[in-house]
Amino acid sequence: MSNEASVHEQSYLGAPHGLASWLLTKDHKRIAILYLISITIFFAVGGTFAAMIRAELVTPQGDLLSSDLYNKVFTLHGVIMIFFFLIPSIPATLGNFLLPIMIGAKDLAFPRINLLSWYIYVIGATVTLAAVFNGGVDTGWTFYTPYSSMSSNTSVTTAALGVFITGFSSILTGFNFIVTLHRMRAPGMTWFRLPLFVWAQYATSLVMILGTPVVAITVLLVAAERALHLGIFDPKIGGDPVLFQHLFWFYSHPAVYIMILPAMGVVSELVAAMSRKQIFGYSFVAFSSLAIAIIGFLVWGHHLFVSSQSIYAGLVFSIITMMVAVPSAVKTFNWTATMYKGAISWESPTFWIFGFMGLFLVGGLTGLFLGAMGLDIHLTDTYFVVAHFHYIMVGGGVMGFLGGLHFWWPKMTGKMYNETAGKIAAMLVFFGFNATFFPQFIVGYMGMPRRYHAYPPEFQFFNVLSSAGAVLLGIGYTMIVIYLIYSLIKGPKAPANPWGATGLEWKIPSPPITHNFSEMPVVTEEAYDYQHAPAPQRGVK
Amino acid sequence: MCVSVFLALLVFTAITVWVAGLDLGPLNTPVALGIAVTKGTLVVLFFMGVRWNTPLTKTVAISGFVWLLILFGITMGDYLTRGWLGVPGR
Ligand SMILES: [Cu+2]
Numbered sequence: 001m002s003n004e005a006s007v008h009e010q011s012y013l014g015a016p017h018g019l020a021s022w023l024l025t026k027d028h029k030r031i032a033i034l035y036l037i038s039i040t041i042f043f044a045v046g047g048t049f050a051a052m053i054r055a056e057l058v059t060p061q062g063d064l065l066s067s068d069l070y071n072k073v074f075t076l077h078g079v080i081m082i083f084f085f086l087i088p089s090i091p092a093t094l095g096n097f098l099l100p101i102m103i104g105a106k107d108l109a110f111p112r113i114n115l116l117s118w119y120i121y122v123i124g125a126t127v128t129l130a131a132v133f134n135g136g137v138d139t140g141w142t143f144y145t146p147y148s149s150m151s152s153n154t155s156v157t158t159a160a161l162g163v164f165i166t167g168f169s170s171i172l173t174g175f176n177f178i179v180t181l182h183r184m185r186a187p188g189m190t191w192f193r194l195p196l197f198v199w200a201q202y203a204t205s206l207v208m209i210l211g212t213p214v215v216a217i218t219v220l221l222v223a224a225e226r227a228l229h230l231g232i233f234d235p236k237i238g239g240d241p242v243l244f245q246h247l248f249w250f251y252s253h254p255a256v257y258i259m260i261l262p263a264m265g266v267v268s269e270l271v272a273a274m275s276r277k278q279i280f281g282y283s284f285v286a287f288s289s290l291a292i293a294i295i296g297f298l299v300w301g302h303h304l305f306v307s308s309q310s311i312y313a314g315l316v317f318s319i320i321t322m323m324v325a326v327p328s329a330v331k332t333f334n335w336t337a338t339m340y341k342g343a344i345s346w347e348s349p350t351f352w353i354f355g356f357m358g359l360f361l362v363g364g365l366t367g368l369f370l371g372a373m374g375l376d377i378h379l380t381d382t383y384f385v386v387a388h389f390h391y392i393m394v395g396g397g398v399m400g401f402l403g404g405l406h407f408w409w410p411k412m413t414g415k416m417y418n419e420t421a422g423k424i425a426a427m428l429v430f431f432g433f434n435a436t437f438f439p440q441f442i443v444g445y446m447g448m449p450r451r452y453h454a455y456p457p458e459f460q461f462f463n464v465l466s467s468a469g470a471v472l473l474g475i476g477y478t479m480i481v482i483y484l485i486y487s488l489i490k491g492p493k494a495p496a497n498p499w500g501a502t503g504l505e506w507k508i509p510s511p512p513i514t515h516n517f518s519e520m521p522v523v524t525e526e527a528y529d530y531q532h533a534p535a536p537q538r539g540v541k
Numbered sequence: 542m543c544v545s546v547f548l549a550l551l552v553f554t555a556i557t558v559w560v561a562g563l564d565l566g567p568l569n570t571p572v573a574l575g576i577a578v579t580k581g582t583l584v585v586l587f588f589m590g591v592r593w594n595t596p597l598t599k600t601v602a603i604s605g606f607v608w609l610l611i612l613f614g615i616t617m618g619d620y621l622t623r624g625w626l627g628v629p630g631r
Binding site: 250 | 605612620621622623
């Protein structure tokens with residue numbers, strides 16, 4: 001065996017060594033780890049801003065943060081959590097790591113472009129951080145005109161540029177995934193043998209490449225309007241501020257599916273593995289991902305019900321919004337049917353997906369409240385909306401991400417974390433999350449508007465409850481970081497297939513070798529063949 | 542082939558400049574857009590080679606334009622029906 005070959009037979013973590021070998025790597029697994037580290041840092045930054053918001057809202061008076069500072073804090077919380085954590089969270093980490101392995105490929109189709117996407121992300125993030133230190137931004141993460149284009153004297157242009165740059169990173173990831181899926185599947189890996197996580201990544205990639213260019217152009221137009229007074233959004237010179245909302249939500253509603261579809265893919269994998277059953281209605285789950293991706297592009301106007309959007313357009317948007325609930329419900333029912341009479345094992349990943357299902361259900365159903373035109377007039381810009389999208393994006397997106405991280409952590413790192421700690425953290429996050437955001441539904445319905453640092457004293461009870469829940473949530477997240485890092489140092493070595501799961505990634509060593517497979521795998525069975533799956537190896541020494 | 546497409550593009554560019562000087566009333570924008578779309582189509586079909594490419598490439602190219610139509614079309618669904626209610630601002 002030549003030296004070159006033996007290097008590729010080693011664990012991807014081991015060879016070659018050194019910082020440069022990581023920063024110049026073309027290995028999709030190492031790039032996934034780079035992304036994982038970066039998004040964790042940004043999650044911590046965004047979380048710090050969230051903590052500042054919750055601390056301010058403990059008392060009705062605006063005493064901790066001035067109103068100007070508060071505007072900047074919630075804006076940066078949103079911008080960082082959405083563009084620098086949630087959008088790349090599952091696709092760029094778990095997707096990057098798993099997608100080639102799951103289809104039996106050595107890498108993505110364009111390894112260099114994959115690395116480029118990480119560098120673009122880092123540059124975009126740096127530019128946005130520059131905006132933070134250069135006085136911040138106060139427009140809200142939505143950058144609504146005419147405030148952003150005509151009035152705000154904060155670093156809107158810099159922040160918009162950061163978002164613009166980062167957009168290309170997600171376009172490149174989506175493009176890479178699509179080409180890889182079309183061209184690089186192993187022999188026998190037909191479209192209908194693909195794991196559902198891969199189908200979800202495919203649908204997500206479509207949204208990324210079809211939607212992201214629009215938001216990139218839109219924020220660029222805001223920057224151009226500020227600098228050159230083009231008259232795109234400014235009504236005085238022939239523009240229309242509502243046009244911004246159309247363009248922005250054309251991407252930003254589907255962007256929610258960039259966050260939630262991959263999480264749904266994770267849940268599909270985990271539900272089958274943790275109940276040791278063939279997934280119920282494979283093709284329905286696969287096609288519901290595509291249906292969500294496509295219908296998701298037709299509903300953006302439900303964010304414009306109280307703008308000057310035509311009521312007739314609103315009516316159509318409202319009806320189509322109700323339709324998106326159908327494929328989401330298809331998935332939920334199929335997961336339930338998969339678990340029915342399954343041998344459900346209570347491992348820590350199971351806790352996260354149960355958390356996902358409960359929270360996503362509440363988030364999805366309250367979305368229907370908001371999609372109803374009449375009710376939305378009452379609820380627009382209240383804490384009801386804040387609670388709704390946190391249930392979707394954190395309760396759905398982040399819970400799915402953490403479930404997947406706990407499920408594939410042994411594969412990615414070769415180490416087992418402490419199961420009990422994993423379960424306690426999942427419970428803390430679940431109850432902490434509900435304590436934080438459920439009161440916001442109530443207080444929002446009672447009329448508390450979002451984005452103010454002070455509020456009437458009768459809302460204090462709910463806000464104290466919410467802030468207390470946020471403390472629990474913070475402890476839960478911190479715990480995860482601690483026991484996962486601890487597992488890297490002191491954790492027991494992970495077996496190749498700790499959960500007894502099906503799928504190509506569980507047939508190779510943990511952690512995988514640099515080229516993933518020592519010989520080209522040939523796929524002969526359907527996905528989720530749990531009747532012939534190996535027994536779990538967890539705890540087997 | 543490439544040369545004749547290039548010449549056609551030059552001719553259309555000349556027409557663009559010429560039309561810009563004419564006042565066609567309400568037809569100004571449609572005519573300008575029509576010429577631009579024709580030029581774009583030539584570039585996509587011949588210079589970008591979509592004409593001779595696989596059905597998958599064609600699907601990708603077409604879906605990009607379909608999505609653009611969704612964006613423009615549904616947005617116009619708002620602008621064109623705003624006046625129907627007769628309430629100022631809606
Ligand atoms: Cu939406």
